[in-house]
Amino acid sequence: MHNSRIITNEFDFCQPATLTELFGLLNEPGGDDRLIAGGTDILVMMKEGRHCPKRLVSTMKIDELDFIEIKDGVMRIGAATKLKKVAAACREIKSILALHEGVSSIGKLQILNMATIAGNICTASPAADSVPPLLTLGTTLTLKSGDGERQVALEDFILGPGKTAIGRDEIVYSVNIPLPAEGVGSSFRKMERVGADIAKINIAISIKRNGDVCESCKVAVGSCAPTALLIDEPGGILSGQLISDPESDLIRRAGVAVSEAIRPIDDIRSTAEYRRKVAKVLFMDVFQVAWDRAKGDAS
Amino acid sequence: MKKELITLTINREQYDVVVEDNELLSNVIHDTIGMTGTKYGCGTGECGACTVLVNGEPVLACITLAKAVQGAEIVTIEGVAPEPGKLDPIQEAFVEQAAIQCGFCTPGMILVAKDLLIRNPKPTEDEIRDAIRGNICRCTGYTSIVKAIQDAADSGLCCRSKP
Structure with a gap:
């Protein structure tokens, strides 16, 4: 029986303020790093003993990862953008109301204030509520590492429960949603x-x-x-x-x-x-x- | 494990506390600082009893690392009343409607109501029920809680300033 009051395993908690600092940490040799965003899934898993990383690296102090922009018909959402902000932005665009509905139903108010869009995707739960709407919209992800960036289709990124195609030194930078045409x-x-x-x-x-x-x-x-x-x-x-x-x-x-x-x-x-x-x-x-x-x- | 001195801003006052990296905000508030209004319920982000406001938004302190909220404005139930010996209009409405039985969910309910009425001073019943859907109450059946929040909204007294 686990004690849900505390996290028993010990770890270092790092909160880099820039992407450069983040990639510096991820590139340190021999690291057992686990990226953490809002923490609403991973901290519960750590309480239950299902994850025992030696180091948690947070994306939440990196301002460069918190943005929503629309350019050339594509909505790009920064990885660390909180779900409340994502839900509000999608509510304004009629053709992607499914994404508003999916993101809003991920959790209650408190969870929407904490959790992020990339976190919901990277946890790779088969039940993640943002994923079916994102799949129907033809979403791609921009992954970044210290060496550069690459684009991956969402359907090729999630491989199974808890498994994604992300590399050890990579992060999800943005979630890119092509906005549908009229009709x-x-x-x-x-x-x-x-x-x-x-x-x-x-x-x-x-x-x-x-x-x-x-x-x-x-x-x-x-x-x-x-x-x-x-x-x-x-x-x-x-x-x-x-x-x-x-x-x-x-x-x-x-x-x-x-x-x-x-x-x-x-x-x-x-x-x-x-x-x-x-x-x-x-x-x-x-x-x-x-x-x-x-x-x-x-x- | 290494210990570190951090400063948390809670209810507009600064607290210097020594924490380890794996310490949770709920335990620092409740055990280290001794503000017992913030409750430990499920510990897994389900029940809402540990709700506090961080930069004005309700979050769950039982799944928030203490070090993650350095520099943020934290408000607990102890910081809701306007001055010692007085209650916030939402707290008064909870007393008036007998929306409190065992009281364990009450701090979280009131903080969520506080956020709701600042964002939306005239909520419908559905909007109130949606706002508190992450706060579990095993005593009241929710009806009196919804009425209390509605009464507080109708009084027009509770949405003027952020806590």
């Missing part, structure tokens, strides 16, 4: 046991609509495989189709395709059977909302 609507939903809980299943959708024709449709589902999944089948079924009724058999068929494409398991939060059943219903719900939003955008 795009998006939506996010999550099934949870109580408010501010971890998702049994979460889903995001982004639809490009032209009149009553669905031009394209991107869907991502979390908590139903080792990583959140981008699911192609609904796009295949619905692209180019006339949607006369958002509750039609066509949409139902796309929902069934979603429930067949996921790879859920039985675990402490839910069962595979429940997740498959509810995936279809959630798909139909988010489709309806995003479809209506896409129309509003065009008019």
Whole structure:
């Protein structure tokens, strides 16, 4: 039984103020460093004895990592930007409302005031609520190290529970979201046991609509495989189709395709059977909302 | 482990405390400084009993390292009242509505309400319930707490200045 009042293992806590200082620390030989941002996941894991790093290196005093900017149709969010700020920025842009909904549902007020966008991604939880919306939007990450930088697609970055493609001396610098063109609507939903809980299943959708024709449709589902999944089948079924009724058999068929494409398991939060059943219903719900939003955008 | 002298600004006063790198803000406030209003509930960021304001925003002290908040303005429940012997309008409303039973969630609830009413002086019931969804109360059933926050908002007295 762990004592959740204290952290028993000893570590050095470093709070560099600049990226140069940060990369200097990460490049020291023989280091057992663990990057920490808001700490809302990792400090709990350390209390539970699931992580015992010798050194914690914080990104939270580095002002260069706290920004949101829109340039050339891309929204770039600095790694250490807190979720409250991210949620507020996304609320203002209609085509990425799914990201506002996903980020807002990551946790309660206190968590949104502490946790960061890169932290939610790098923890690499299959249930991370920011990830399905980011996947449907075609998000890339800019990774930086002392030697330079590289771009990675989000879907190639998260490899499994707790595993990412980040190098030992690298950090996530920014999260880059291409803002959709006119006529795009998006939506996010999550099934949870109580408010501010971890998702049994979460889903995001982004639809490009032209009149009553669905031009394209991107869907991502979390908590139903080792990583959140981008699911192609609904796009295949619905692209180019006339949607006369958002509750039609066509949409139902796309929902069934979603429930067949996921790879859920039985675990402490839910069962595979429940997740498959509810995936279809959630798909139909988010489709309806995003479809209506896409129309509003065009008019 | 190395110990370090740091200065924390709590309720507008400075406290010099010796901490280790793995020490949590909740324990420094409660045990080292002796302000017992900040409660240790779950210790895992679920219950909200350890809520304090850092630079005006509610955060969870049980998953905040003490060294991370050097230089920040920290407010605990002890710093909410305007002067000794007086209560903040939110505290008065909690007393009036009997929104306190065992009292363990109360400091966190009041600090979250304080932040809410500064940001949004006329919240709806839904907005109040959303603001306190990270604060668990096992006694009241929440109704009296929501009413107390609504009463404090209606009084128009509690949102004028930051604590």
